Amino acid sequence: MDEKITIDLLWELLIKHQNETFYTMKRLPFTYYVKGGEIFVDRRSKSITKATFSQALEKIKNDPEHITGPKSLCVFGAPYIWAILKTFQIV
Secondary structure: OOOOOOHHHHHHHHHHOOOOOEEOOOOOEEOEEEEOOEEEEOOOOOOEEHHHHHHHHHHHHHOOOOOOOHHHHOOOOHHHHHHHHHHOOOO
């Protein structure tokens, strides 16, 4: 993982790429939009917060060899977070 990535840089990427199509590991397509400190995924009814993305980034930074997929993130919305981080080549 790029150690220089911060939650603020990641959030800028999220804003820049909203409404683009991403794919989960199961190849399920999804899009999202950003509203304030949350993203809203078209496949979910609840939002994923900036704090949740921050948690995921910290877990990856602190233990990169054990974070190998969405389940190992252990955060809400992990399949979507993982898909986005994978697309941005953060994981």
